[in-house]
Amino acid sequence: MDPSAAIEELRAMLGERLSTGKSDLALHGRSETWHAEMPPDAVAYPSDTREVAGIVRICARHGMPLIGWGTGTALEGHASAPRGGVTVDFRDMAGVIEVAERDMLVRVQPGCTRGALNAHLRATGLMFPVDPGADASLGGMASTRASGTTAVRYGTMRDHVLGLEVVLADGRVIRTGTRARKSSAGYDLTALFVGSEGTLGLITELTLRLHGQPEAIAAATCAFPDTDAAVAAVIEARQMGLTPARIEFLDRATVRIVNAADGMELPDAPHLLLEFHGSDGAVTEDADRFGEIAAEHGAVGFAAATRAEDRSRLWAMRHRAYHTILATRPGATAIVTDVCVPISALAAAISRAEAEIADSSLDGPILGHVGDGNYHAILMVDRDDPSEIATAKRLSDAMVAHALELGGTATGEHGVGLGKLHLMQAEHGDAWDVMSMVKRALDPEGLMNPGKLVRQN
Structure with missing residues (x-):
């Protein structure tokens, strides 16, 4: 990898929209939770799909990793840069492209947030219901297959993404899905990219399903x-x-x-x-x-x-x-669990988690989306105390192990990122190797958000 040569080419294309300032790099290396700061070598601010494709081709030539960035609200280190590289910040690609009221769908750029979209839709009588709490970008929400408080009635991002425009690791631009509500034409590539956490390509446009207010x-x-x-x-x-x-x-x-x-x-x-x-x-x-x-x-x-x-x-x-919970211990960060189980098993899962937290040295208030079996324990820790981090990880892993016994999953909505990578084998077995095969087929050099979600090349 030759960062200086790649950065020189990117600067020639983007000018001041390529940043190597220390504060900008630090901002794009941080996580909302306990993960260590891992900054990129540069941050690019493209204005359209053509520029994203150009950034990807330059980085591919120089072996530079690429990490997508929406609003930075992910909790599992999804947008950190453990191997350096270029963070592609979609700040300047945040528009609403088209509202098709009669078809109840909308086309947006990836940096558009759910709050901005709903403000834009207010006069139409339509709304986008997926609500993860944070005013996250829609590209990031699709990448992590997010859900939130309204999933019990309206479903998750998986249920709302009808189509995507994606820049692949070699710079090709593809479109998946259609504006139709259903299709039997070939592999469901839209579903493949929804939840892929930027490891297969960079989303540059989304077609989303809307609902009536x-x-x-x-x-x-x-x-x-x-x-x-x-x-x-x-x-x-x-x-x-x-x-x-x-x-x-x-x-x-x-x-x-x-x-x-x-x-x-x-x-x-x-x-x-x-x-x-x-x-x-x-x-x-x-x-x-x-x-x-x-x-x-x-x-x-x-x-x-x-x-x-x-x-x-x-x-x-x-x-x-x-954040209110974190404020009860000034300076603390958290390891946030995200297990999801069949709702019939939820009470048992929460009761066991409460007992294990009570037997530990940590505080861990619990809240969650009871309507779909998803709960979060906020395990508060001192980022600089290895023993507290180890205790919280042990508690979190025990909750996941119990969830898997109950037919559940390690993550109901936050995604895998760096933090839950070690749990994928236990949950998926040989299917995790199949995910890695898909990754190698679309990104043979392993440049798209490396270190996340799948085994690495």
Whole structure:
């Protein structure tokens, strides 16, 4: 690899849109969690697909790794540069290209965030529902197959990406998928790239499915005697055909933290936070019915909120919860677990995790997306304390091992990156080798986001 020669060529093409400044490199080497800083050799800011293809061809000639960058909100070191190289920051490719209202789809550039897209759609009566909490870029969300709080009703990124434009490792530009809602024409290359974490190519355009904005929205909170009761209520509600847009779980420790930090007045007990979408009548009926089911499982304090400001406050609290939890230990970072299990096994998984955390030296409040069996333990650690990092890794790995025994997965939405690479063999067996074969076929030199997701060349 010859960084200086590649950087010279890239600078000739991009001018000031190629940065080698120390602060810019450091920013693009950081992670939101415990991973060490791993900066690239340069950061490129392309303005269109043609420039992305040019960047890739130059880097390929010089053996320079390429790492895609959206907003940097990934939690598993996805966008760090362990082997140096060029980070391709899509800051200047953040537009909405086309809104096809009658087809209920939109074409966007990869740097467009979900918040910016929904602001653009506000007057159309349409919305993009996938909500991972952070205002992440849509290219990054597709790359990690993200989901979030609304997946229980609307699904994940896997369900919303109809087509992609991708620059491959040799600079070729391909398009996958169509504007049609279904196709039986060949391999599903769109699905292959969704969740590939930038290891197969750089996404430069997305065609996304949209939904109608609901006529009415209501939120609700309710406290339960324990996790088992909360999960049982959710299972019964789903079996009876109720489809809340969000069903979030907070354990007792998290409730205490958000009460103190956000001025909430939630009872001191495990909680469900819910949101219902639909017509005025349907929303009221669904909320009332869920309240009845919750009461049958020992819930107290069921409180509904229909005013927009009350709902916004509730979900702002939920989306801030990670940083609110970290603030209880100034200077701490976290190893964030992301296991997902069949919902019937969720209470057992959380109870075992709570017991193992209680037996350790760490604090690890738990919250998650109970409607689809996904929970997160926020294992707070001192980045400079190897013993704490080792303890948190041991706890996290134990949660994953238990999840796999229950038929689950190491990651429900955050992706693999660097942090969960060591868990892939246990989850996938020989199928992980097949992933590496696909990687070698599309990226024989191993330049696309190396060190992540698959075994390396």
